[in-house]
Amino acid sequence: MKTIHAVAALTVAAASAVQAMITCDSNNPCPSSAPCCSSYGFCGVGAYCLGGCYTKDSFSIDSCMPAPVCKSSDYDFSSMDGFVENTEYLGDPASGNWVFSGNPLMYNNDAVLLTMTEDSSGTLLSSTRYVWYGKMSATMKTSRGAGVVTAFIMMSDVKDEIDFEFIGTDVATAQSNYYFQGITDYGNEKNLSAPNTDSQWHTYTIDWQPDSLSWEVDGKVLRTLYRNETYNATAGQYHYPQTPSRVQFSLWPAGKAGNAQGTIEWAGGEIDWSSPYMQNGYYYAMVKDVTVDCYNPPAGYNNQGNKAYWYENKYGTNDTVVIGNNNTVLSSFLATGEEPKKGASSSVAATKTGSKSTASSSATAQPETIPGVSGGGSRESGSDVASGSGSSSGSSGSSGSSGSSDSGSGSTYTGSNSFSQGLESGSGTNDGNRVVAGSLVALVAFFAAAMML
Numbered sequence: 001m002k003t004i005h006a007v008a009a010l011t012v013a014a015a016s017a018v019q020a021m022i023t024c025d026s027n028n029p030c031p032s033s034a035p036c037c038s039s040y041g042f043c044g045v046g047a048y049c050l051g052g053c054y055t056k057d058s059f060s061i062d063s064c065m066p067a068p069v070c071k072s073s074d075y076d077f078s079s080m081d082g083f084v085e086n087t088e089y090l091g092d093p094a095s096g097n098w099v100f101s102g103n104p105l106m107y108n109n110d111a112v113l114l115t116m117t118e119d120s121s122g123t124l125l126s127s128t129r130y131v132w133y134g135k136m137s138a139t140m141k142t143s144r145g146a147g148v149v150t151a152f153i154m155m156s157d158v159k160d161e162i163d164f165e166f167i168g169t170d171v172a173t174a175q176s177n178y179y180f181q182g183i184t185d186y187g188n189e190k191n192l193s194a195p196n197t198d199s200q201w202h203t204y205t206i207d208w209q210p211d212s213l214s215w216e217v218d219g220k221v222l223r224t225l226y227r228n229e230t231y232n233a234t235a236g237q238y239h240y241p242q243t244p245s246r247v248q249f250s251l252w253p254a255g256k257a258g259n260a261q262g263t264i265e266w267a268g269g270e271i272d273w274s275s276p277y278m279q280n281g282y283y284y285a286m287v288k289d290v291t292v293d294c295y296n297p298p299a300g301y302n303n304q305g306n307k308a309y310w311y312e313n314k315y316g317t318n319d320t321v322v323i324g325n326n327n328t329v330l331s332s333f334l335a336t337g338e339e340p341k342k343g344a345s346s347s348v349a350a351t352k353t354g355s356k357s358t359a360s361s362s363a364t365a366q367p368e369t370i371p372g373v374s375g376g377g378s379r380e381s382g383s384d385v386a387s388g389s390g391s392s393s394g395s396s397g398s399s400g401s402s403g404s405s406d407s408g409s410g411s412t413y414t415g416s417n418s419f420s421q422g423l424e425s426g427s428g429t430n431d432g433n434r435v436v437a438g439s440l441v442a443l444v445a446f447f448a449a450a451m452m453l
């Protein structure tokens, strides 16, 4: 949840530099021309309609693409095989297990680094398949330092959420939390003890069942929540996470100057961008291994097939989820759930050009195609630099090092001993970001504060 606040703030900063992007909220769903509402509250087509497409504020119940069903797997992060950038992924889980934005890097063929350079929004990694109840484990080390947050979460397209979050000023604690449909209830957070989360490998497990939810550290159950404890009498509903969710890992700048004060305080203060906890110019967390054990769908579910989850209506509760045989793949970044074949003949490169021209020409009516990307590109006034970076603010690590983004990004991400590699770059986009940020701090702060309510 807090992840969304921060990234939304950064997205606003980037987007506002060029043109008003179309926003979506519960009173203003997206228009048919850009039907998909991102989890950050902006409308678009293409990647906006894939993972994270916010069903409730999208144009119609068909706008968001059906989501690939759970598949039990052990993902060994000794390579980045199966990682696809969000500027490439069109919804086929056979094309990759993990979709990323920002700059993940390999470390010694042993673990993936989630990196965060100054003025970037860090790195976000999401499973391409969803889970509708399952047991997820991740072996990882967290980052350190004020304002720096490492996260291992489950997030659904109606914002049900289950969290492990690690604040960089407290490496003896794993914060456990959960949300039903994004409703903030500060009483849901509980601290679990986990020694030296930054220097020792620990395995964190989320055991998510229809009636109970447990958080485990190294195989020991430290917290269990029962569905029957979450009943909200006002709403007449269980405020329990209950809808198909992606597995996500992120390293993100909660303590970035300009974020909501509450978020900065929660994260242990403002980020020091010349901290000794940075190496090669970036903060980093490490993920070594991830397992997903899918449970059976819940008793009595709406069974119409076995390939994809979709919602029957916008209530977004467990009983509105259907498992069908629906297609999950878009033909291009111009396509949507209503028109999944749109732009079938244009290549990926051509649609990315389309996205770029959106950024460079504020007059064009071309909808946004990838959350965050054209906003990042906008800072460069239409230059191609930032389109290689998926992160919301144009991560300096990836965009700077690639130069000519599209061809360069591949080599940046796959270097096998790249711990010392990630940062050689960076400076290109930072200056632009500072200029933009300076004039937009007030707006960002306002927006982030509004979203904290």
Ligand SMILES: *[C@@H]1O[C@H](CO)[C@@H](O)[C@H](O)[C@H]1NC(C)=O
Residues within 6 Å of the ligand: 061, 062, 064, 065, 066, 310, 311, 324, 325, 326
């Ligand atoms: C999934 O497929 C079913 C059966 O063809 C169809 O009725 C439904 O509208 C589809 N759902 C979505 C979200 O496309």
Ligand SMILES: *[C@@H]1O[C@H](CO)[C@@H](O)[C@H](O)[C@H]1NC(C)=O
Residues within 6 Å of the ligand: 167, 170, 173, 189, 190, 191
């Ligand atoms: C959890 O620990 C943090 C310090 O790391 C503290 O600020 C917070 O209040 C604690 N939360 C709870 C619910 O005890």
Ligand SMILES: *[C@@H]1O[C@H](CO)[C@@H](O)[C@H](O)[C@H]1NC(C)=O
Residues within 6 Å of the ligand: 211, 226, 228, 229
């Ligand atoms: C909730 O459910 C659990 C397990 O099903 C049960 O042990 C417990 O007594 C229930 N608690 C309440 C308050 O009903």
Ligand SMILES: *[C@@H]1O[C@H](CO)[C@@H](O)[C@H](O)[C@H]1NC(C)=O
Residues within 6 Å of the ligand: 183, 185, 232, 233, 234, 235
């Ligand atoms: C119950 O749900 C409503 C929203 O539906 C929320 O505003 C309220 O805070 C919840 N109450 C509790 C005690 O969580």
Ligand SMILES: *[C@@H]1O[C@H](CO)[C@@H](O)[C@H](O)[C@H]1NC(C)=O
Residues within 6 Å of the ligand: 210, 238, 298, 299, 300, 301, 302, 318, 319
């Ligand atoms: C949905 O949750 C309700 C409790 O709110 C439960 O009784 C029902 O069995 C669940 N249905 C599915 C399909 O999970």
